[in-house]
Amino acid sequence: MNINIYQIFYDDNSKNVLDHGFIPLDNSKNLRPDWYELHPIREFFLRESLVEEDWYGFFSPKFSHKTGLDSSQVKEFIEYSEGKADVALISYAWDQIAYFKNPFEQGEKWHPGITDACQSIVKYLNYDIDLRTTVYHSGNFTFCNYIVAKPKYWREWLGMADKLYSMSEKDGGEIYNFLSIGMKRGSIHNGAPMKAYIQERLPFLLILKNGFRTSVYDEGASAPIFAKLFSNDSNTRTNLQACDLLKGKYLASGDYRYFEEFLNRRKLIALRF
Numbered sequence: 001m002n003i004n005i006y007q008i009f010y011d012d013n014s015k016n017v018l019d020h021g022f023i024p025l026d027n028s029k030n031l032r033p034d035w036y037e038l039h040p041i042r043e044f045f046l047r048e049s050l051v052e053e054d055w056y057g058f059f060s061p062k063f064s065h066k067t068g069l070d071s072s073q074v075k076e077f078i079e080y081s082e083g084k085a086d087v088a089l090i091s092y093a094w095d096q097i098a099y100f101k102n103p104f105e106q107g108e109k110w111h112p113g114i115t116d117a118c119q120s121i122v123k124y125l126n127y128d129i130d131l132r133t134t135v136y137h138s139g140n141f142t143f144c145n146y147i148v149a150k151p152k153y154w155r156e157w158l159g160m161a162d163k164l165y166s167m168s169e170k171d172g173g174e175i176y177n178f179l180s181i182g183m184k185r186g187s188i189h190n191g192a193p194m195k196a197y198i199q200e201r202l203p204f205l206l207i208l209k210n211g212f213r214t215s216v217y218d219e220g221a222s223a224p225i226f227a228k229l230f231s232n233d234s235n236t237r238t239n240l241q242a243c244d245l246l247k248g249k250y251l252a253s254g255d256y257r258y259f260e261e262f263l264n265r266r267k268l269i270a271l272r273f
Helices: 012-016 038-047 063-067 071-081 094-099 103-110 114-124 151-169 174-180 194-199 202-210 234-253 256-266
Strands: 003-009 023-026 055-059 087-090 147-149 214-217
Touching: 003 012, 003 038, 003 071, 038 055, 038 151, 071 087, 071 147, 071 214, 094 103, 094 234, 103 114, 114 151, 114 194, 147 151, 151 194, 151 202, 174 194, 234 256
Parallel strands: 003 023, 003 055, 087 214
Antiparallel strands: 055 147, 087 147
């Protein structure tokens, strides 16, 4: 069993900040910047053969900055996950995963209209899923594609990515136009196409549909709280951790009382906007 974690770089500056414990993945030509990390990941799987026992992951050059983790910590976690999981999730934006019902409710906060766009894609894929009723927690999703997984996961990912790619490349139609428009909010995401944020949510659909076993590197007890959304205090952290736990119990048991308690608990958490 080998752990193959690639870190994507775009130029000398991003290459210089790579963690030397990861494998550099050269995207300096950056032929499709509109797809962000999806393009080099997809290209990798189109040309490479995979070993069934191995783990594969693809991180941005900002991985350590965003998570506070280095390659040795990640590899230790993957070794722990061997035999227990098909997909290892490196939790990022844990507080937003805890607070929101699912990645589409969260997405509406930053990318209005993303739920309808994703629902159209789900229909195109012939998945019988009502996205508004789905529930995520730290055990079935993470942002930024901070995932290390076995080939069985990545084959499903590639199939879904190819279909999304095909949809967005066919000029004309409402879905094409929505996928390709740039975000116009005055934020760090300004100008990025909607498809960049849709592809980030593909792992949730894959895990939901295929029931992959997951393991989680959960930093809810220590990772930063996003101060733009939440108060950064111990009471908020405790309530957010409780929200994540309650959603996990609801999904594991099917007992709706857990979900009702989640809804009640998150009322105690004030959003700043």
